[in-house]
Amino acid sequence: MPSSTAPRILLVGGGYVGLYAALRLERRLRPDEADLTLVSPENFMVYQPLLPEVASGTLEPRHAVVPLRQALRRTRLVTGRLEALDHPGRLATVAPHDGPARELRYDHVVLGLGSMTRVLPIPGVAERAVGFQTVTEAIHLRNHVLARLEVAEATDDERARRRALTFVFVGGGYTGVEALAELEDMARACCDAFTRVRPPDLRWILVEATDGILPTVEPGLAAHALRTLRSRGIEVHLETTLESAEDGRMRLSTGVEVEADTLVWMAGIRPQALTGELGLPVDDSGRLVVDSELRVAGAGGAWAAGDNAAVPDPGGGHYPPTAQHAQRAARRLADNLVATLRDEPLRPFRHDSLGELVTLGRYKGVASMRGLELRGFLPWLLRRLYYVVQVPTVNRKLRIVVDWLVGIPFRREIVSLGSLEDPRLPIDRAARETGG
Ligand SMILES: Cc1cc2nc3c(=O)[nH]c(=O)nc-3n(C[C@H](O)[C@H](O)[C@H](O)COP(=O)(O)OP(=O)(O)OC[C@H]3O[C@@H](n4cnc5c(N)ncnc54)[C@H](O)[C@@H]3O)c2cc1C
Missing domain, CATH: 3.50.50.60 (FAD/NAD(P)-binding domain)
Structure with missing residues (x-):
């Protein structure tokens, strides 16, 4: 049990940054060293690189997500959206899906709000x-x-x-x-x-x-x-x-x-619009300005990484908004937060890209990995193996492997369940047709 005086760490966003930082904090901190809370609109983390397989039906949608309550052992999950942050007062306002907004006090906040689609003003x-x-x-x-x-x-x-x-x-x-x-x-x-x-x-x-x-x-x-x-x-x-x-x-x-x-x-993508409304410094692209230790500039106690942050790379630029960077930065961020709590030195985030693995459909892909260029079946297979290794929990890994293995001998599923998007349609029609 966390002690009532333990520092309160609030993680916002249940994506790569939120999940991997929380997992690391759970592992590195004793329960009495910090109180951990994660705010996420959903009770699952989406493994976005697997979405193309969800779209093509080679992976069940539920298997491309990680259930946060099961993956995290002692982080309290609050489902809702961050609405506002009063960082000087160390207060976050969170709107649950239903009911009035809640105020959460914290000592450290980790911002991993991710990105949203950048829509251009093109008619239609x-x-x-x-x-x-x-x-x-x-x-x-x-x-x-x-x-x-x-x-x-x-x-x-x-x-x-x-x-x-x-x-x-x-x-x-x-x-x-x-x-x-x-x-x-x-x-x-x-x-x-x-x-x-x-x-x-x-x-x-x-x-x-x-x-x-x-x-x-x-x-x-x-x-x-x-x-x-x-x-x-x-x-x-x-x-x-x-x-x-x-x-x-x-x-x-x-x-x-x-x-x-x-x-x-x-x-294209852009940081969540809320990122620019938190009263914290953002760059021209709307990303939070952080130092190489992943602290938000000039805002002690605020940390950020992933798509919502401009994380400096050693070349003078910024790391790209990818899962591999978000995941590794989340771990470094958590380690630096632990170091801060323990009064130890912090270390800068450094990550050499592992390369890219791109699927071009079933059994086809391309990959560039540390100077190696692969095309065809091998990169496609490597991509799948990579994600099986990366996805947290044995349960998820097994489900993904089973989905993929089952897909090999059988023909594609062609059921279109679009009606799921409108579950009230049958009762509406029944009411209309029977005058109910
Ligand atoms: C289709 C697709 C394929 C991709 N493929 C690859 C790939 O092959 N390789 C690769 O490296 N990268 C890939 N990426 C990019 C990668 O997924 C992102 O860079 C990564 O998810 C960023 O992690 P993050 O934690 O910053 O954001 P996310 O993982 O997006 O998490 C952000 C979280 O914040 C939550 N959130 C948003 N607003 C609020 C709010 N107001 N309050 C609380 N929570 C909020 C969101 O619900 C979400 O849970 C892909 C992305 C997409 C969309």
Whole structure:
């Protein structure tokens, strides 16, 4: 049991930073040394790098998340959202899902609020586009793509059919490329189960503003990935932007126009808007300014890492917003917090990127790892093994392995459970049709 005078550590955000910092603090601190509380809107942590597999159905959504109450042994979980921070007064205001806001006192606060999709003011985007950061979005996209195949199979209207089978993705970073590649692979395989929808009927379009895709992998590999996508018939429009998406009519800067029911927006992220409203210093991109020990500049007792922080790298720049950096910075942050409590010296955060492992669909991938360039089956397999090793708890590891093994001998699941998104529909219809 923590003693009533033990320092109170409040971790905000149950993602990579929140979970891995809490796990480390639990391991390093005796129960009487600190009182740990984690605030998270959900009672699970999302393993975002596994979302492409959730979208393509090779992984159950529940297996791509880590249940916080089970992963953490003595950190108190408060489900809700941080609303405001009075750091000089060491007071956080948290809004639970229901009921009035709560005030939580703390001595140290760890900020790991992550990022949100950066939406540009392009007509139609805010109304039509779907992002790809959450489990909800990944599940929705899977159901949506399968539902579009059903629409195309059922309709005799050629225009509606073409719209249904046209999928536009904006953003050629690894999230955009992985999501598109996995979904395209899934949809092509699912065509086996349809009589009127054939793979050549599907039109997949990737729109990228720069002159290449996958900017964070070696140029040779990125070029290979581009060739792979194009060889599958995916149209990749480089040095092109989306100008408008009104009424499902996608107008590109090159003058190309297509009608599509699907627009996936993955053209960048930004820190959560709240990050800039906490009264703590932020840089021009809205990220919290931290030193190399991961303390928020000029705000003793405030710590931050991950996508919501500008973590300095030794080269004078900042570490990129990736899971591998967030996870390792979280551990360093926790170690430095422990050192602070024990009056020991702090150490700067340093991490050499392990490289990138990118899935291009089932059994296909590219990887650049410390000068090594891999393409094809091996990087795809390495990526899967890497995440099995990384995901916390044996329970999760086993569930992921079982999902993947079960997927090998069997054909793809083609059930579209989009109706889950509207559970009140049956009772509404019953009430309408029976006058209830
Ligand atoms: C589809 C996808 C694929 C990716 N693939 C890779 C990959 O292959 N390799 C890689 O290295 N990186 C990858 N990333 C990036 C990686 O997932 C992020 O860099 C990482 O999650 C950042 O960790 P974080 O803790 O900063 O934020 P997150 O893990 O996003 O956690 C932020 C947490 O804060 C919570 N939160 C938000 N607002 C509030 C609030 N007001 N109050 C309380 N809590 C709040 C959120 O709910 C969330 O739980 C991928 C990202 C995506 C979206």
